[in-house]
Amino acid sequence: MEFNDFGLAEPIMKALASKNYVTPTPIQQKAIPALLEGKDLCGIAQTGTGKTAAFALPSLDYFARNPKVTPLKGCRMLVLAPTRELAAQIAQSFRDYGRFLKLSVETVFGGVPINKQIRVLAGGVDIVVATPGRLLDLIDQRALTIKDTEIFVLDEADQMMDMGFIQPLKRVAKMLPRERQNLFFSATMPKEIEALAAQFLNDPVKVSVAPQSTTAERVRQRAIFVNQAEKQALLHLMLKSEEIDRALIFTRTKHGADRVVRFLEGAGIDAFAIHGNKSQGQRTTALQAFRQGKVKLLVATDIAARGIDVSGVSHVINFEIPNVAEQYVHRIGRTARAGAEGIAISFVADDERPFLKAIEKTTRVKLEIETLPENFMEAVRNMPKPAAPKKGPSQSPQQQARRADGQRKYQDGQKQSRGTPDRAHRPDSEGGEKRPFRRRRSGGPVGAHKSAVQRTGAPRV
Ligand code: AMP
Numbered sequence: 200m201e202f203n204d205f206g207l208a209e210p211i212m213k214a215l216a217s218k219n220y221v222t223p224t225p226i227q228q229k230a231i232p233a234l235l236e237g238k239d240l241c242g243i244a245q246t247g248t249g250k251t252a253a254f255a256l257p258s259l260d261y262f263a264r265n266p267k268v269t270p271l272k273g274c275r276m277l278v279l280a281p282t283r284e285l286a287a288q289i290a291q292s293f294r295d296y297g298r299f300l301k302l303s304v305e306t307v308f309g310g311v312p313i314n315k316q317i318r319v320l321a322g323g324v325d326i327v328v329a330t331p332g333r334l335l336d337l338i339d340q341r342a343l344t345i346k347d348t349e350i351f352v353l354d355e356a357d358q359m360m361d362m363g364f365i366q367p368l369k370r371v372a373k374m375l376p377r378e379r380q381n382l383f384f385s386a387t388m389p390k391e392i393e394a395l396a397a398q399f400l401n402d403p404v405k406v407s408v409a410p411q412s413t414t415a416e417r418v419r420q421r422a423i424f425v426n427q428a429e430k431q432a433l434l435h436l437m438l439k440s441e442e443i444d445r446a447l448i449f450t451r452t453k454h455g456a457d458r459v460v461r462f463l464e465g466a467g468i469d470a471f472a473i474h475g476n477k478s479q480g481q482r483t484t485a486l487q488a489f490r491q492g493k494v495k496l497l498v499a500t501d502i503a504a505r506g507i508d509v510s511g512v513s514h515v516i517n518f519e520i521p522n523v524a525e526q527y528v529h530r531i532g533r534t535a536r537a538g539a540e541g542i543a544i545s546f547v548a549d550d551e552r553p554f555l556k557a558i559e560k561t562t563r564v565k566l567e568i569e570t571l572p573e574n575f576m577e578a579v580r581n582m583p584k585p586a587a588p589k590k591g592p593s594q595s596p597q598q599q600a601r602r603a604d605g606q607r608k609y610q611d612g613q614k615q616s617r618g619t620p621d622r623a624h625r626p627d628s629e630g631g632e633k634r635p636f637r638r639r640r641s642g643g644p645v646g647a648h649k650s651a652v653q654r655t656g657a658p659r660v
Pocket of ligand 1: 219220221222223224227245246247248249250251252508
């Protein structure tokens with residue numbers, strides 16, 4: 200099967216040709232025909248399967264064939280994603296696939312000035328890609344209405360639930376018009392996600408691709424037992440001994456991520472951190488630098504890294520392993536993309552052994568247990584001192600990047616990061632330092648979310 204077989208509108212085919220897409224991925228093969236018929240869809244698929252094009256292409260085709268004036272302060276299509284990074288990535292895909300169509304695409308998420316978004320939305324926007332918190336802020340301020348939405352997409356629904364977005368989603372559901380096409384995607388489909396799907400979908404076509412273990416099969420999964428306090432020394436050794444093109448290093452908490460970056464800095468190794476305490480400018484810059492290969496190491500929390508599509512990630516290093524098995528699957532899915540092979544290395548401290556067991560049970564894969572490298576004790580003794588924590592804008596990745604290549608092109612991002620100094624203490628959806636990451640089953644956000652939720656009805660990502 201080829202893209203030609205779908206009968207997509209000419210401008211879309213032209214865009215696909217310019218991206219050298221010839222063969223649709225399995226989710227595209229299954230989803231696109233049903234969506235072109237206007238059906239609702241419930242898809243079980245992870246990022247990396249091509250699901251963005253699966254929902255973007257038929258939607259763009261619909262708009263190409265049904266031109267309409269965009270409603271003032273309204274949108275024709277609403278895509279909800281759990282994180283800003285994913286929202287930005289989806290919007291970029293719409294721009295790429297729709298580049299020969301005259302459609303407006305805008306992202307709506309927190310961490311950037313709301314006034315600019317209000318101005319942009321005033322005239323109406325064809326395709327809005329949003330995170331739930333800022334979307335509801337804008338609706339509450341009467342800057343946006345979703346009552347004219349013709350196509351609604353809920354992406355990464357399981358992650359939305361994990362992040363406590365259930366109540367905001369219910370609010371969104373009530374504001375959508377009755378007549379619309381609905382698309383719902385989730386990497387996993389436990390009962391509570393099915394219940395959420397039922398609220399949005401009307402007699403959907405069900406499509407499921409690549410059960411979670413298939414990504415896992417292409418990833419060589421290794422694990423090393425090591426004391427928590429000695430993980431930095433092990434990381435240092437690994438970075439020296441492994442052939443790493445590009446590595447994502449995962450921690451469970453934001454502070455944990457910062458600590459790893461400071462340690463690496465102390466060891467003279469460049470790395471950026473990406474997590475909810477970083478301003479949008481910092482996150483974008485860090486991701487861009489990683490994507491462009493300017494920095495080989497990105498230290499991330501689960502939520503910040505969710506849905507990130509960066510090709511050529513040779514290694515995923517679980518500096519701390521997740522206490523939710525599904526997160527492990529999402530993490531290692533960042534490597535071995537598009538058929539490539541990848542390596543995942545997990546550092547397992549004593550208290551993380553039960554998590555390892557749970558992961559092996561979920562993935563049905565036994566991790567290769569390795570012994571500590573021979574020169575490990577020496578590495579522990581000579582462990583470099585971490586760099587001192589820096590305060591304020593001097594610690595931004597933009598500055599680090601500028602220092603690194605002596606260019607001025609990061610200035611924009613820095614301005615943004617200066618513009619949002621309060622974010623350093625803003626509660627967000629990534630959990631506090633001491634609070635373990637938990638799966639929330641019954642909707643309501645807990646703990647650190649509370650104040651953000653009370654203010655706006657939704658936690659911000
Ligand atoms: P997604 O799962 O939507 O994040 O897509 C994963 C990656 O696959 C993205 O980099 C897409 O640009 C790419 N992609 C999606 N569909 C195709 C296709 N049919 N052929 C080649 N690459 C694709």
